Amino acid sequence: MSRRIVVPFGPQHPVLPEPIHLDLVLKDEHVEEALPSIGYVHRGLETLVVKREYPEYVYIAERTCGICSFIHGMTYCQGVEQLVDCTVPERALFLRTIWSEYSRLHSHLLWLGLFADALGFENLFMASWRLRESVLDVLEETTGGRVIQGSCKVGGVRRDIPGETLDRMRSDLTAFERRARDLAEVFLHDESIASRTRGVGVLSREDAYELGAAGPTARGSGVGIDLRKTGYAAYGRLSFKPVVETAGDCHARCAVRVRELFTSIEIIREAIAKIPDGPIEEKPKKNPEGDYFSRAEQPRGELVHYVKGDGSRHLVRSRIRTPTLTNLPALVRMLKGCNLADVPVIVLSIDPCIGCAER
Amino acid sequence: MAEEQVTTIVDPLHLLGKVEEFKRSGYRLVQVHCTKVGDTFEINYSFDLNYQFRNLRIVTDGTTEIPSISGIYWGAFIYENEMHDLFGIRVAGMNIDFGGNLIQTAKKNPFANPSFRGEGPCPGE
Numbered sequence: 228m229s230r231r232i233v234v235p236f237g238p239q240h241p242v243l244p245e246p247i248h249l250d251l252v253l254k255d256e257h258v259e260e261a262l263p264s265i266g267y268v269h270r271g272l273e274t275l276v277v278k279r280e281y282p283e284y285v286y287i288a289e290r291t292c293g294i295c296s297f298i299h300g301m302t303y304c305q306g307v308e309q310l311v312d313c314t315v316p317e318r319a320l321f322l323r324t325i326w327s328e329y330s331r332l333h334s335h336l337l338w339l340g341l342f343a344d345a346l347g348f349e350n351l352f353m354a355s356w357r358l359r360e361s362v363l364d365v366l367e368e369t370t371g372g373r374v375i376q377g378s379c380k381v382g383g384v385r386r387d388i389p390g391e392t393l394d395r396m397r398s399d400l401t402a403f404e405r406r407a408r409d410l411a412e413v414f415l416h417d418e419s420i421a422s423r424t425r426g427v428g429v430l431s432r433e434d435a436y437e438l439g440a441a442g443p444t445a446r447g448s449g450v451g452i453d454l455r456k457t458g459y460a461a462y463g464r465l466s467f468k469p470v471v472e473t474a475g476d477c478h479a480r481c482a483v484r485v486r487e488l489f490t491s492i493e494i495i496r497e498a499i500a501k502i503p504d505g506p507i508e509e510k511p512k513k514n515p516e517g518d519y520f521s522r523a524e525q526p527r528g529e530l531v532h533y534v535k536g537d538g539s540r541h542l543v544r545s546r547i548r549t550p551t552l553t554n555l556p557a558l559v560r561m562l563k564g565c566n567l568a569d570v571p572v573i574v575l576s577i578d579p580c581i582g583c584a585e586r
Numbered sequence: 587m588a589e590e591q592v593t594t595i596v597d598p599l600h601l602l603g604k605v606e607e608f609k610r611s612g613y614r615l616v617q618v619h620c621t622k623v624g625d626t627f628e629i630n631y632s633f634d635l636n637y638q639f640r641n642l643r644i645v646t647d648g649t650t651e652i653p654s655i656s657g658i659y660w661g662a663f664i665y666e667n668e669m670h671d672l673f674g675i676r677v678a679g680m681n682i683d684f685g686g687n688l689i690q691t692a693k694k695n696p697f698a699n700p701s702f703r704g705e706g707p708c709p710g711e
């Protein structure tokens with residue numbers, strides 16, 4: 228005879244780098260319903276915008292997330308730049324693009340390592356994070372920070388990358404790509420990974436779109452939304468195609484991230500080849516006035532920074548809508564009907580960043 | 587590169603009809619959020635179709651209930667619960683209502699009255 232019970236999952240769990248709690252309503256070993264709750268790491272970052280002057284808030288925006296810090300800072304700056312009549316120089320836009328893609332490489336490799344760890348594949352975890360170290364080395368060399376870069380500002384960027392460093396970064400990508408291909412081979416074709424991920428946590432294309440899923444969670448279900456195609460920063464001058472998989476399961480979401488490593492490598496190569504000479508910043512002409520929804524593609528998906536100013540040095544509102552927050556309804560749908568043993572893998576497959584989601 | 591963004595202000599009574607129009611046209615829900623402006627609250631509902639960004643805005647005094655759009659966009663419950671927990675906005679008819687427990691904060695509705703605008707660093711910083 229079947230029994231219904233509620234099993235608490237998290238906030239502390241071996242596969243969760245950050246705290247989220249799920250109430251899993253089970254019938255025998257099957258999840259009938261999953262209810263998430265958050266609030267363990269809510270920092271009230273959005274309220275700080277009324278306390279700090281708008282140029283200072285870049286540092287707070289960057290600290291929304293310790294993994295995609297640069298893209299948070301850039302998206303905030305993009306929004307404010309629309310309110311202060313500021314045209315960012317071309318070179319700064321290309322530098323922002325290069326750092327964004329290194330951030331994506333760093334984030335995806337971090338996630339791939341965690342995913343391998345969750346599957347019990349310790350060797351693959353170490354190989355992924357070893358490769359990630361070389362990305363962090365580039366970020367450290369070019370920005371001064373491995374995790375929090377602090378290189379974006381309203382009107383441009385704080386520092387340039389010398390030409391010889393750009394050349395070396397470009398040539399180093401060859402060895403990096405070779406090592407990434409070795410990793411990709413395992414993630415995409417290993418039988419033990421496939422047996423834990425194929426057909427698990429399926430999200431249909433219709434559900435992904437309907438529930439507002441973003442990033443690899445949406446693209447793994449065949450929804451080809453990639454905000455980089457809107458052409459922000461220098462993406463409008465570069466050629467690339469969004470990576471899309473159609474199976475909608477954990478393996479598809481993993482495959483999207485693996486294949487996006489190579490898209491990022493190509494974007495960095497092209498950006499380095501095309502980066503123009505010139506200034507790297509322009510001074511804002513006035514205080515922010517009006518409002519704007521700034522959007523960008525984070526490693527986890529569409530990021531929205533809403534900024535609203537009234538002509539003073541302090542913004543009225545900053546609202547940060549992160550991809551993890553919008554992927555939570557999709558996660559609730561994925562968990563419905565799955566086996567209890569698959570819950571950790573499914574939760575991890577959306578690459579949850581709770582620090583981002585709670586702000 | 588600035589994105590074209592169209593914001594339409596609607597009466598809360600007509601909100602559901604407008605949201606249904608977006609749904610029928612194939613737009614996806616990007617986000618819902620609230621902003622305290624003076625004594626009122628602006629609530630923005632953002633949609634996207636093929637990278638065309640559209641925004642609906644309602645203005646409320648914060649005391650009246652606003653209708654939930656989660657019957658039209660199922661995933662909207664996450665934003666509506668967040669808006670309730672942080673701003674104290676009452677939303678009627680959410681498909682999943684956490685009863686104020688989605689985001690558990692030490693202070694109730696902490697964003698409803700941000701009282702320190704422009705005052706500089708906190709004491710002790």
